[in-house]
Amino acid sequence: MYECTPNNREELESIQQKILERIRDLRDQDLPLSEDTALANYYKMNTEIQSCILTDYSFGPATLGLVIAAGVMVSLVYYFRIWKKRRKFH
DSSP: OOOOOTTHHHHHHHHHHHHHHHHHHHHHTTOOGGGOHHHHHHHHHHHHHHHHHHTOOOSOHHHHHHHHHHHHHHHHHHHHHHHHHHHHHO
8 A cells, every 4th residue: 555645746657657667568578468467556556646646635724725815806806897897888
C-alpha cells in the first residue's frame, strides 16, 4: 500500500515512466501484458498515487477565501456593468 507524501506528483511521474518501460520491454519480448505481475503492481501503485493526489486537501482556508473573494468580485463587476447599461437606456 502506498503512503501519501508531499512529493506524490514526482512519484506519479516515476511510476508512469516505469509502466511505459515495462510495456516496451514486454512488447520487445513478445510477452502478454495482461499476465505480467510487475506491470499489474505498477498500475496498482499508479492508482493509489492518483488517489492521494485527488484527495489532497493541502490548500489552506486562505486559498479558498481568495478563490471565493475573486468569484464575488467578478460577479459584482459584471452586475454593475449590466446595471450601468440598463441605466443608460432608461
